[in-house]
Amino acid sequence: MAAPDLRTVELHLPGLRVLEHELDVPLDHSAPHGPAAASLTLFAREVSAAGDGPDKPALLFLQGGPGQEATRPAGAPLTSGWMVRALRDFRLVLLDQRGTGRSTPVGDLSGLTPQQQADHLALFRADSIVSDAELLREALGLDRWSLLGQSFGGFCALTYLSRAPQSLRSVHVTGGLPAVGMHPDEVYAATWAQMRVLSARYHERYPHDLERLRQLHARLTTEETRTTTGDRITSRTLRAAGHGLGMSDGADVLHALLERPVGSPAFRADAADPLGLARNPLYLLVHEACYADGATTAWSAERTRPDDFRDPAEGGDPALLSGEHVGDWLLDPERGGVGALAPVSDAARLLADRQWPRLYDPAVLDGVARGSDGVPVAAAVYLDDPYVLAAHSRATASLLGARTWVTDELLHNGLRADGDRVLSRLFDMTSGRL
Secondary structure (H helix, E strand, C coil): CCCCCCEEEEEEECCEEEEEEEEEEECCCCCCCCCCCCEEEEEEEEEEECCCCCCCCEEEEECCCCCCCCCCCCCCCCCCCHHHHHHHHCEEEEEECCECCCCCECCCCCCCCHHHHHHHHHHHCHHHHHHHHHHHHHHCCCCCEEEEEECHHHHHHHHHHHHCHHHEEEEEEECCCCCCCCCHHHHHHHHHHHHHHHHHHHHHHCCCHHHHHHHHHHHHHHCCCECCCCCECCHHHHHHHHHHHHCCCHHHHHHHHHCCCCCCHHHHHHCCCCCCCCCCCHHHHCCHHHHCCCCCCCCHHHHCCCHHHCCHHHCCCCCCCCCCCCCHHHHCHHHCCCHHHHHHHHHHHHHHCCCCCCCCCHHHHCCCCCCCCCCCEEEEEECCCCCCCHHHHHHHHHHHCCEEEEECCCCCCHHHHCHHHHHHHHHHHHHCCC
16 A cells, blocks of 8 residues: 555644644554545644754654543643643653544444444554554654553553654653553452552541442342433443542542432532543453453453352442453443443454454563663653553563652642643653653
């Protein structure tokens, strides 16, 4: 397939120069040729401070997810936050990863068989995202660029380091250095253990909520309660509301939910779909595949769930809350799942049984950041992170030869909560200033 043409529109926002890019990329990078080869439109927004020249180095931002679009430069002129800090040293390239934002969405797959749907959705992992990014880099005329990977974006950055380190000037990761070569079962078992720690911390902050949780679990078992969209709220739904405890404001958001009357529209709306799957089905469909570095997941989070995280009616502990733990129960609205996922539920089960290829090449990654010819890598590692475990991140950093800033002062959303501090530390590490 010939190199795609870049289509660009220029905007001028207060204090910013914005270039909006579109280019066509193959749906399947392993089979890009032929008249019937499908393509996607990729969208990226290039942002620089007004007055900056085109020679300023480029920083590709890879956002968290999977399935979330890139952060928007809202509120121009920008006065605070991680973008302001990034623009001091770089021009930002905000890529809407395939299937998100203004890039071609996954769309309506109802005309396909479940197997065809699964084969289509399998093309939305980090390996395809990195291939997209390489085409974008070439279309922008860049020999190399730097990366900033937040959460799942860090997983993409590690795949990039495995596949095309020669295209990278430096790599910065926040809450997103994944395990290499580890089976998803081992990863998820560790995340359950960390959610036990954060659940206990939540009850220290809001001790009266424990009784509230007991009452809610009991009521949801004996009385049918439905969301404003018609899905049933169950103990599984309630436990999944702990998903946000890995964020700096997560405990307060959960407390605000629990203090609302069960029958109120506010509770019924806010308790619905705690993982945001109706808006972002890719989060469920390829979430466990993000950890499948050459493995079959088979609903790994569900299989590794400890007994005390089961429903209280089955002997589980009502005090415990779950995190980034998906399972096939989310496909059944009568079990507390999301009815909007019905059109892809069979495909989701096929993806869970898929043997996934490897995402990382340990031979390439071994020492990729060491020495004068290496790619400088720096990572912010959050000790209490329940999504990307600190122990796993530190092991991967050791493999890479990367520098780390390990802290218990921030949680998974440290980039959003204190972006100037986080990026200043990482930029100083990769530039040699620190």
